[in-house]
Amino acid sequence: MVNPGFIYLLGAVILYFTKGKLRDFLAVMISAIGLLWIYNLPVGEGMKVAFLDLDLILVNVNNISRLVGVVFAFFGLCTMIYSLVFSDKKFYVLSHIYVGGSLAVLFAGDLFSFYFFWEVMTISSYFLIFDRTKPITEQTSYYYFLMHLVGGVSLLWGVLMNYSITGSILLRTVEYGLPFFILAVAIKLAFVGFHTWLPRNYSNVPFHISVLLSAYTTKVGVYALYRLLGAVSVQYAGVVTAIVGVLFALQQTEVRKLLSYHIVSQIGYMIVGIGVRNSYGIAGGMLHLTNNILYKGLLFMVIGTVIYSTDKEDLIDLGGLSKKLPITTFCGVIASLAIAGAPFLSGHVSKILIKNASSDPILVWGLFVAGIGTTLSFLKVMYFGFFRKREVEVKRKPNKLMLGSMLFVAGTIIAVGLMPNVITDLFNLGVQADYFSLSYMWKSLQPMLLALIIFKLAHDIIEPHEHDHVDRDIYPVIGYGINYVGGVLSKVQNGDVSRYILWLLTTLAIVWVSFLV
Template identity: 40%
Template sequence: MITPGLFYLIGALLLLLPIREKMTYILAILMTTAALMMTFYLVPGDRVQLEFLNYTLTPVKVDRISKLTGLIFTFGGLGSVIYCFRICSRANLRLIFIFIGSALTVAFSGDLFTLYVFWELMTISSSFLIIMASDGTKKTGYYYFLIQVAGGLSALWGVFLQYAATGDLALKTIEAGIPFFMIAVAIKLAFVGFHTWLPLAYGKAPFYVAVVLSIYTTKVGVYVMSRLLPGIDILAYAGLFSALFGIGMALLQTQVRRFLSYSIIIQVGYMIIGISMGTVAGITGAMFHLVNHILYKTVLFMAVGVVVYTTGKDDFENLGIMGRKLPVTSIATLVAFLGIAGVPFFNGYMSKAIIKDAVNEPLLTWGLNLMSFGTCLLFLKFIYYAFLKKSTISLDKQPALSMQVGMGLLTVMMLVIGIHPVWLESVTNMDVAIHYFDKKHLVSGIQPFLWSIAIFILIKKYVVKNYEAPLPYDLYRQIAKQVVTTGYQLSNYHDGKLTKYLLWTTSTLIILLALLLF
């Protein structure tokens, strides 16, 4: 047995061969399909162990959660690779394969060493994807890389502390180094305060790169949180705060990809709350929401990518091209909108219903309803610009067939899960014993949506207002500027003059002596 991620990693190597463009597509389809099929037939309970430098490692471990995550990662990988066929260079396709393969390997890792190695390989491959896109994205790629490396170093320090305390590298609930793992996961989740890389990277990277990143980066953070940090009550309230922050920031955006980036923070809030419950129902609901979120958010990024591809821009004003010129994109967008809004019989409804059932705290229940209302209100703005507002935007070119096929594949899966949600349970044997379409859940699912329509009509002129993009305050950039300034000032003292060096040395010795004496 091997990890399905190996198919993607081997595929990346095969793409180095000097083969024709048509063969590149065939190879990509074969590898992505093979990974999906292998994941489907994995049996929970299977594992692979090996000895490495006197450590017992488990590079592959299968259970119901890892299989569920692997299935959506491989299915999303198939859809996104098809989407990228005609618009992505072979070099970038290789990096995409490495990135997806690394994410899949993390999902099936059974020890902290394997997780950390491929966690960092995700960072390296995705950073190069952004940096190599164009000269205009190099700074963005460097910024993204530095933030992700900071999270990786925090995770590494957590691994050291966990091993020192337990003598074990097994992937399980953490006993030591919890603050460091929390920082690492918070960066990957784009938790408020650690989120600055998300709208920057997704907003400036090529749209097909944003599609791929939206599937894996934050979702790997969710998966790792479910493994290492379940049941920490305070994180549920932190997740609620982060989601409400995402709603406020999304409202102010004029660029659609930044808007979608902040809405990721909202949806991740649901997952944080579910995992923080620490119950089977809460964690299962969070992981089902991870599946649903990957489907509808990826479709939305793909739809915006089609707008960018055909018009050259991704402002809200350009969305009007959907309703008039792009029928396939329009249908996919509407299905994704109803899914993210949690409307009954669409996929987001089932996972939100499970999470709401798992939460017993009144404040969190109120917060979940507010998050649902805010999400619906925000995306009514999206739908208004796409289908209701008059637009004079014209098509510069038609979308590639591969883009529509990739988007359509994920849209069909959304419809299947929405209409028959127990299918997702049967595939993974994760029974949550919930009646999805009883009166209680139907009312809970439709109320935020109906309220948001009424409120949107009342305050439409404020919601669709062209807000001036707020000047972002980035603490990390300010810290970097201070470090650079301080370093520059200190460098002025290193001028090669012996008397100054002797003064530095003498002063340091006096200070050390004083510390020793007192």
């Protein structure tokens, strides 16, 4: 067996040396081959490589990694088709390295390979974001890199600590170095408090790049949570993430920034499911991961199409697009209903499994509140962006590739919602549920109906309007503090040997006096 990520990494090299229509064709074919390869992977280990005194396991397939890998590859294929009109050599090469690194992480069987491909993701995504010609992306990409550098160093430190004590590099629930693993995972999956890199970057890059980014980095973080941190109880932290993320999202008027905060909120659902650690919770959490790739990716495609057609993305400036962009509107409605958990769509399936995994009232009511906020957010996006009466000029019609890829993803969302047990059986997730029972459908509809009432009553409050931006990010302050202390120390360290000797003698005197006392 060959790790599917290698197909994309090799493809990136090939794409670097091709151009024009041939490069377009190869980009799509590589993604299609990768999808078929992952779908047909057998469960088990393969492709072991000796490195120094270690046996690296480059392929280890289980049902969860295969499920996530299929959706990773499927969405990568849809993104390639969506982006063909806008793609250049940089995007083709880096996107394949990024997707390849993400897939290689899923199928790595040892901690060192896992770490290596984790960093391949970080470096390739950094260069995808970086653009020297745009000061905002140059700044935000540097911020992105620093945050993920901290996460990468933490992961490496945890791996080394766990290996030095256990003598094993097998990828499994870790026993030692937990604080370092927790920090690495928290940054990668954008846990509240460590999420600040996400909205800064996803809302400022070209829209086809934000479509790609929305599917992988945070989802690999969730997968790492599932594989590495089984001993950590995180379900209550997941509820906090779900609620806080949706509150941040409701404040936004720029759609991509709203969607970015909603990634944080939906990650909370996944954390809850995985944190409960029973079969329904894990299956629900991982299905929610794959569903989120589909409907959140589709929403980024929808707003990307709006940007392409109108050169606008702020809800304050949008409206009346339902008649001018009917296919885009249809896809937006499907994705919005899916993320809200509407019956017969994919989000209903995973949310029902997560909610049924535990009867803990904190989890039940916390996710209920988050569900209301989710519906409110996408009522805000769809009504004010597409259905309210306002004339917005459509400067160019979306091309057929964009529309086709969006319809393909929307069709998949509907198919998963209509045939959920086929999906759970296909990937041997070990759960069965009557998703279309009246009680389950009523459970899904309750937060949506309450959100409709709130939207009607609080219409004027929810309506997009200009407001002062409040930056709640503490990390720049910490950075300025470190720079200031470093500047002071650099001035003190002036190379004067007599001053250093005086400091040393003074310190020794203080220590000596403290012992005497």
